[in-house]
Amino acid sequence: MTSMIETRTKRWPVIPTLLVLAAVAVMIALGVWQLQRKNEKEALIALFQRNMAMSSLVTYPRLPPVEDRFLYRKSSVVCLEPVRWDPRSGTDRKGKAGIRMIADCRTGAEGPGVLIDVGIGDDFASPKWKGGTVQGTIVPGPEQPTVIERMTGNATPARAMLIADMPIAGLRASAVPSADDTPNNHLAYAVQWFLFAAAALVIYILAVRRRLRP
Known part of the structure; x- marks a missing residue:
């Protein structure tokens, strides 16, 4: 029994597995980051919408970068x-x-x-x-x-x-331009990264199972 476990352990591609898991972890982290960016962009759009509703004048920002509170x-x-x-x-x-x-x-x-x-x-x-x-x-x-x-x-x-x-x-x-025109595609990007991670993991598992098949 011990001999069989050792044989299987030797046959399992440890280094490629670690590399794939690391890549999957990076993809998941990028997906989570995109979700955070989505929340930030929604807050920014809300700020721009409030700015558009104001009729009072502000002093024009002469030097870049321009703070978001001035836009619109x-x-x-x-x-x-x-x-x-x-x-x-x-x-x-x-x-x-x-x-x-x-x-x-x-x-x-x-x-x-x-x-x-x-x-x-x-x-x-x-x-x-x-x-x-x-x-x-x-x-x-x-x-x-x-x-x-x-x-x-x-x-x-x-x-x-x-x-x-x-x-x-x-x-x-x-x-x-309207504040509503501000692009906010971060949810779609997050879903893409999560799908990439899932696809990479499934493809790798299937490939390893095929390799370990007697």
Whole structure:
């Protein structure tokens, strides 16, 4: 009897089993982490929804990174001069497609300035706008760090952007993103990781049983 147990123990692939179990543990940990991220994202969306319901103005955050408490709040800035235009595709508030005219505005002698979406046009021609006071909604800027940049620690702080309530002459008002548009796919990611862990474990057990079959 002892000899049979020893024979089976020798035949069982111990090191591959440990590696598979370690991989399964990592997958489960990633699934649990995604569930935690889901709760955090739901709290963040709730904050954004409260921000959207507020009508009072906040001081525009000049330096990135922008705190979440500022996003989707109303604010006002003075653009002394648009130093650069960054036209991008977008839609107006009626859903019609066009070109968003984003001005990189100088607001003082120093600093990164302020990004302002002054409205939607039909072509890439820069508006004849020299600046002024703009009131609107603070939203995440168009240049957000990628997942790889965040993971490698090479992400630069993202700037926010102000979407003007009233477009400048000759343009249409740009659509304002909703807090409900904030992606929250963490539950799906968690389920995927748990399924990967279960599949890896089942496949490995079946493979080992086949190998140990007389």
